[in-house]
Amino acid sequence: MNGTTVPAIKNLYQIERNMPTLKIPTPLRVYAQGQALVVLQGATVGEAMQSLIDQFPTLKQHLYNSDGNLRPFVNIFLGENNVKDLQGMDTPLPENAQLLLIPSIAGGTGDTNQFKASGVS
Numbered sequence: 001m002n003g004t005t006v007p008a009i010k011n012l013y014q015i016e017r018n019m020p021t022l023k024i025p026t027p028l029r030v031y032a033q034g035q036a037l038v039v040l041q042g043a044t045v046g047e048a049m050q051s052l053i054d055q056f057p058t059l060k061q062h063l064y065n066s067d068g069n070l071r072p073f074v075n076i077f078l079g080e081n082n083v084k085d086l087q088g089m090d091t092p093l094p095e096n097a098q099l100l101l102i103p104s105i106a107g108g109t110g111d112t113n114q115f116k117a118s119g120v121s
Helices: 009-017 026-032 045-055 057-063 113-118
Strands: 021-023 037-039 074-078 098-103
Touching: 026 057, 026 098, 045 057, 045 074
Parallel strands: 021 098
Antiparallel strands: 021 037, 074 098
16 A cells, blocks of 8 residues: 555444434535535534534535624534534534524415415315
């Protein structure tokens, strides 16, 4: 060989296994090269999100406003908890943290009478 060492596969697996992951919702996967699950680096939610933006810069405009803050309709869950209810972007990440990115969905008129008139219930 040429003197370089290649880490054992077990070690590479161990590194990825202990790193946080983020599940990307379908509408945003186009900005993440079609990936549904991304391995990130970071000890906090904010660091992990920066790792996401470093890997996929085009996601930034969809997740952050011009002030650099997470858009109000973007929710990040750590397990079953919205990080907004924890320590926000400063929320520490345990080993094997599983983050879930969920954009809020809004729309509709709120007027259910239009459905009754059309025969839809």
